[in-house]
Every structure is written in C-alpha cells, then in structure tokens.
Amino acid sequence: MKYLRSTLLAATGLIAFLAFWEAMPRLGLINPAFLPPPSTLPTAFLREVSLGIWPEAVMSSLSHYVAGLVVGAGAGIGLGLLSGMFQPFEAFTAWIVRLLRPIPGLAWVPFAIIWFGVQPSAAVFIIAIGVFWIVFFATQGAVRQVDRDLIEVAQAFGFRSPVSRLVKILLPAATPGILVGLRTALGQAWMAVVAAEIFGVAGVGQRMMQASSLLSTDIVVVYMLTMAALYGLFDTAFVALQGWLLRWRA
Amino acid sequence: MTDRPGGSPIIDIRGLSLAYERGGTRNIILANLDLSIARGEFLVIVGESGVGKSTLLRVLIGLAKPSSGKVRLDTRPGCRTPMALVFQDARLLPWRRVVDNVAFGLEGSGLSRAARRAKAAEMLVLVGLADLAGRWPHQLSGGQRQRVAIARALAVEPDVLLMDEPFSALDSFTREGLQDELQRIQAQTGKTVLFVTHDIDEAVTLADRVVVLAGSPGRIAAEVRLDLPRPRQRRAAALTEAARHLRAELSRRSAEL
Numbered sequence: 001m002k003y004l005r006s007t008l009l010a011a012t013g014l015i016a017f018l019a020f021w022e023a024m025p026r027l028g029l030i031n032p033a034f035l036p037p038p039s040t041l042p043t044a045f046l047r048e049v050s051l052g053i054w055p056e057a058v059m060s061s062l063s064h065y066v067a068g069l070v071v072g073a074g075a076g077i078g079l080g081l082l083s084g085m086f087q088p089f090e091a092f093t094a095w096i097v098r099l100l101r102p103i104p105g106l107a108w109v110p111f112a113i114i115w116f117g118v119q120p121s122a123a124v125f126i127i128a129i130g131v132f133w134i135v136f137f138a139t140q141g142a143v144r145q146v147d148r149d150l151i152e153v154a155q156a157f158g159f160r161s162p163v164s165r166l167v168k169i170l171l172p173a174a175t176p177g178i179l180v181g182l183r184t185a186l187g188q189a190w191m192a193v194v195a196a197e198i199f200g201v202a203g204v205g206q207r208m209m210q211a212s213s214l215l216s217t218d219i220v221v222v223y224m225l226t227m228a229a230l231y232g233l234f235d236t237a238f239v240a241l242q243g244w245l246l247r248w249r250a
Numbered sequence: 251m252t253d254r255p256g257g258s259p260i261i262d263i264r265g266l267s268l269a270y271e272r273g274g275t276r277n278i279i280l281a282n283l284d285l286s287i288a289r290g291e292f293l294v295i296v297g298e299s300g301v302g303k304s305t306l307l308r309v310l311i312g313l314a315k316p317s318s319g320k321v322r323l324d325t326r327p328g329c330r331t332p333m334a335l336v337f338q339d340a341r342l343l344p345w346r347r348v349v350d351n352v353a354f355g356l357e358g359s360g361l362s363r364a365a366r367r368a369k370a371a372e373m374l375v376l377v378g379l380a381d382l383a384g385r386w387p388h389q390l391s392g393g394q395r396q397r398v399a400i401a402r403a404l405a406v407e408p409d410v411l412l413m414d415e416p417f418s419a420l421d422s423f424t425r426e427g428l429q430d431e432l433q434r435i436q437a438q439t440g441k442t443v444l445f446v447t448h449d450i451d452e453a454v455t456l457a458d459r460v461v462v463l464a465g466s467p468g469r470i471a472a473e474v475r476l477d478l479p480r481p482r483q484r485r486a487a488a489l490t491e492a493a494r495h496l497r498a499e500l501s502r503r504s505a506e507l
Contacts (some may be wrong), residue, residue, distance in 0.1 A: 033474040149341055156311050156405065157337045157355035168357070172345040248345045 036218035041225070044218040053207065058226065064120055065193050068127025072189070073182060074148070076132045080139025080178075083140050084171065085162065090140075106195050107132035113199065122198035130192045131185040132163035138181020176249070179242050186238055202223035258324050259286035260410060260442050266319030267467075268305055279305045283319070287410070288310070292443045294457035296450055296496065301468035304338075305445040307412045310444070311335045318486055325409040331355060334392040334403035335412040339419060340395035342387040348398055349383040355406040367492035373401035376435060392422035404439065411436075413445045417452065426484065429455055433480055450451070450500075454492045455482055462496060472495065472499035 005065065018038050025032040036044075048054040083090040105126050116122035154160075154169050197205025204223050211219035266283040269276055279302040287293050295303050308314040310321065310332055325332035334355065342351045352370035361369070374380045377397040387395060396416055403411055417425040429452060438445055447453055453460045457476055464471035474492050482489065 035389075138352070149339070150343060152313055153337070153341045153354075155313060156337075158331055158358055164358075168354075169343070172343070175345070248347075248386045248388070 016120065033215055036221055040218050041222055044216075045222045048219060048222060054222075054226070057204045057207045057223070058230070059242075060120070060201075061193050061197065061205070062230070064123040064127060064196065064201070065189055066205060067120075067124045069122060069131055069185065069189050070148040072128035072131025073135045073185060075128070076135025076181075076185075077139050077178060080136045081143055081170070081174075083136075084140040084143025084174070085166065102135055105192055109196075109199055112196075117190040118200040120201055120202070123193070123201040126196040127189050130188050134184060134185045134188055135178070135181045138184070139174065139178050142177025142181075145168055145177065146170055176246055179215065179245065181240055183235070183242070186234055187231065190227060194227070253453045260289040260291075261285075261287040261444070262320075262322040263306075264305075264319065264320045264322070264323070266313065267311065268302070268309060269317050269467075275445035278467040280309075280316075281469070283468070283470070285461065287442060287443050288329055288443060289324075290440055290442055292445065292456060292458045293445060294445045294453040294460045295463055296447055296453040296460055296500075297468060298448060298500075300466060301463040303448075303463055303468070307335060307414050307444070307446055310410075310412060319476045329407075330358060331408050332364040333412055334406050334408035335409045335414065336396070336399050336403045336416045340387075340392075340399040340417045342398055342402075343394055344387050345479050346387075348379065348385050348387065348390070349385070351387065351398055352401045352405050359406070369405055370401070373405045374398075376404065376438070378431065391424075392420050393428060396420065396428060397431070398436070404435070404441075406469065408441070410442045410444060410488065413443065415447055416445075418447065418449065425452070430481060431458065433482070437480060450493050450496050451489075453483060454489045454496070460492070460496060462500055462503070464500060471503035472496065 021035070022037045022039060024030045025035050025037045030042075045054070079093075083093060108126055108129055112122040112125045114127060150169050150173060151165060154165055159165065161169055193203065194205040194208070197203040197210055200206060203226060208220050208223045211217075211223070257394045266280055266285075267278070268280045269278040271277075273306060283302075283306070295306070297303050305314060309316050313335075323332055342348075343354065346354065349367055350369045352365040353372050356366040356369060359366075361370070371380065371383060374383055377400055379394060379401070380398055382390065382394065382398075387398070390398065399416070417428050420428065432443075433456065435441075443456075445456060447451075454474075454476060460474045460476065461470055462472040463469065474496060476488070476492055478488055
C-alpha cells in the first residue's frame with residue numbers, strides 16, 4: 001500500500017514536470033528554439049533513428065564507454081590490490097598518487113589528442129582516467145579493511161603465499177567494496193563520454209554539439225534523454241549483477 | 251610427563267617461551283613450558299584468560315613464533331596439515347556455502363573439486379549437518395557454525411585437532427550438546443585433541459587429562475588424569491570431585507602468584 005502510494009506520487013510528479021515543461025514554450029514564456037516542448041521529441045527521435053544517426057552515435061559512444069570502463073577498472077583493481085596488499089608498494093606510490101590524483105580527467109584532453117589524435121582511443125583514455133581513480137581507491141580501501149581473522153584462517157590451513165591469500169580471502173572479502181566503487185565509476189564514465197566526444201570523437205556527445213550549433217535543440221534533448229536511459233539500463237543491470245555476486249550476504 | 255601406553259608422544263613441547271616487546275615493555279606470555287600429548291589423548295588445558303592458552307595453540311598451528319623452545323611432532327610424514335585449529339568464533343568464510351567452507355582446507359591437497367566436495371559432505375554427516383550443505387554461513391545458528399568449523403578442521407584429516415575455547419560463545423544448552431557430540435566424534439575418529447577452555451566443568455567432562463595453566467607468564471600449576479568411561483555422565487560424582495580439586499588448585503596457585 002505504501003509502495004503503491006509512493007509510486008503514484010512519483011508518477012504524478014513526473015507528469016507535472018512534463019506538463020510544466022510543455023506549457024512554458026507553448027504559452028510563449030520561453031522561445032521554443034531555446035526549450036523544445038516534450039511533445040516535439042518523439043518526431044525528432046524517429047527522424048534521427050530513420051536517418052541511422054541515432055544508432056550509429058549510440059553504438060560508438062557505448063564502445064568508448066565499455067572500453068574506457070574495462071581499461072580504467074582493470075588498472076584500478078589491479079593497482080588497488082597491489083597497494084592494499086603490500087605496504088611498501090603503497091608507500092612507494094603515495095606521492096605519485098598525491099600528485100596525479102587531483103588532475104581532472106578533462107585536463108588530459110590536450111595530451112589525449114596529441115597522443116591518440118581525434119580518435120576513439122583518445123575518448124577511451126579520458127574515460128579510463130576518471131574510472132581508474134575511483135576504482136583504485138575503492139579497491140585499496142576494501143583490501144585494507146579485510147578482517148585479519150579470516151586471513152588467519154587461510155594461514156592456519158596452510159595457505160600462506162600472497163597469491164593464495166589474494167585468491168582465497170582478499171578478493172572475495174573485498175568484492176563488496178570494489179563493487180561499490182565500480183558502480184560509482186559507471187556513472188562517472190558516462191559524464192566522461194560526453195566530455196570526451198565534445199572535442200570531436202564520433203558519438204552522442206559530438207552529435208549533440210552539431211545539433212546545438214544548428215539550434216536543433218529538440219535533437220540535443222533527444223540525446224540527453226538517450227544518455228539518461230542508457231545509464232539507467234546499465235545501472236539496473238549492474239545492481240542485478242551485484243545482488244547475485246553478493247547473494248551470500250545477509 | 252605422559253606415561254600412557256601408546257609409545258612416544260605425538261606432540262612434545264620442551265622449554266617453550268614466547269615474549270614480545272610493546273611500547274618498551276617486555277610481555278612474557280609463556281615461559282619455559284614443557285608439555286607432551288599422547289597419541290589419541292584428549293588433553294584439556296584450563297586457565298584464566300591471559301595465561302597463554304590460546305597462544306600455545308597459535309604457536310602449534312604456526313600463527314605465532316615462539317621466542318625459544320622446541321616443539322617435536324610425531325605426525326604422519328609428508329602430511330600437509332598435521333594439525334587443524336577450531337577458533338573460538340567459527341570464522342567461516344561468509345562468501346562460501348557450508349559445503350565449500352568445509353572443503354576449504356582441502357584445496358591445496360591436489361584432490362579434484364568433486365572429491366573435495368564428497369569429503370566435505372562426509373564431514374557434514376559426521377557433525378550432523380548434512381542437510382545444511384547448501385546454506386550460507388549467515389543462515390546458521392552459532393552452534394551450527396561451530397559444527398561447520400569442526401567439520402572444516404576434520405576434513406583435512408589432521409593428526410591433532412586443536413580447539414581454542416570453541417564453545418565458550420554458545421548458550422549452555424548448545425554447549426553441552428556440542429560437548430557430547432565432540433566426545434562421540436573423538437571416539438569415532440580416534441583423533442588426538444588439544445582443547446583449551448576457561449570452564450572447569452567443561453574440562454572435566456571432556457578430558458582424559460586436564461592441565462591447569464596459571465600465573466603470568468603461564469605455568470603448569472596442576473594436572474589431573476580422568477580415567478572414566480565415556481560417554482560421561484555430566485555431574486557424576488567423580489567429575490564433580492575432579493572439578494572441585496582443580497578449582498582448589500587453581501585458587502591456591504593464583505593466591506601464590
């Protein structure tokens with residue numbers, strides 16, 4: 001009953017929001033070229049799809065997104081595990097981390113272009129940097145917080161090498177923390193996608209820039225909503241995966 | 251110290267000491283301890299907290315390094331796990347189902363996954379939890395968890411089972427049930443058991459021999475042999491008498507030290 005009530009309220013809120021948005025340009029309070037009413041969006045969307053622009057932009061953005069996530073998360077988990085497991089490694093990298101961590105991913109754009117050109121690999125690089133730091137710190141923290149008692153269990157049963165400690169205890173015990181970091185990274189990477197494509201790599205971000213320079217604001221909104229939908233899809237799938245991986249928890 | 255029939259002791263501890271430095275002060279946990287355990291014996295070490303009972307088990311299993319002294323083992327040659335430890339809190343791995351927790355120690359043994367699981371299932375039958383093989387640890391009661399921990403330790407076929415106050419966190423019903431169960435399991439498997447507790451009644455119920463550790467650093471303050479038939483009648487006259495004697499020894503020693 002309570003669930004039904006809050007669902008109803010949420011739906012009402014969304015409808016009110018859309019109605020307000022529709023009314024503003026229609027009542028002449030805002031120039032429709034600056035804010036296209038939502039009723040014009042389906043037409044714009046269908047036009048983009050029938051021209052083949054939408055699927056192409058979405059596919060190339062998704063490929064940057066997935067590649068950037070895999071590279072950034074892979075490096076973040078790997079180095080995070082090393083630094084969480086081995087104190088000397090953490091000490092060795094401490095100041096390097098301090099130096100590089102505050103640099104925003106977007107500040108790497110000039111080098112991305114110099115090193116990779118206006119190519120998909122440049123976008124992947126920008127996305128991966130943002131993802132890397134989030135996953136690195138999440139992994140390092142999760143490994144450090146693993147219950148020492150469980151590590152003793154492994155030792156008591158004769159598993160004393162760093163590799164068996166990692167595989168048998170640290171990795172499974174740190175999984176919940178690593179997954180939290182990955183989920184944050186999932187959202188962060190979407191932001192990086194637009195940013196990375198705005199400087200010219202083909203994809204949703206680039207298409208938005210084109211459309212806005214032609215004042216086709218309806219197309220801009222179509223891609224904004226596309227990104228929201230894709231992110232929602234990924235996040236939902238990730239939460240389901242997370243629930244399955246952590247089914248051992250109470 | 252042991253004059254039981256059955257040949258050389260399975261564990262022979264000579265002059266064992268353990269001390270560590272912290273903040274400039276030297277803490278001596280064990281000083282020059284001699285103790286031997288006969289094959290197949292159920293030895294219970296009883297003492298107040300802080301006398302180094304748990305430390306002794308940690309030294310034997312390799313979780314702590316002695317400062318000096320010798321431990322001689324007469325276990326099967328080439329055995330990967332001559333001893334296995336049951337901790338005070340069960341310390342199951344929460345991400346593994348019960349059966350995979352029991353199979354944990356077998357993973358370095360070269361057995362196939364199927365063989366490890368079969369062995370684990372067998373151990374679960376032994377501790378009476380065959381039905382719970384597929385559960386997660388968080389779905390178990392405290393007593394069930396400790397049974398799984400016992401099964402995990404037995405699965406690696408150790409010559410000696412080390413138990414560090416394994417029932418002290420359980421309610422008295424569960425504790426007594428598990429004490430009976432442990433006696434049955436020991437009779438069935440013939441394992442040597444080295445059991446640590448601070449509960450004198452538990453000690454006399456379980457032990458073939460009780461050793462009292464007292465003082466700081468812990469020394470052997472008294473020793474009682476209990477040649478009574480099993481399963482034991484709880485609070486039988488002979489046990490009550492032994493417990494009374496141990497209590498008297500313990501308080502006399504505490505007063506001396």
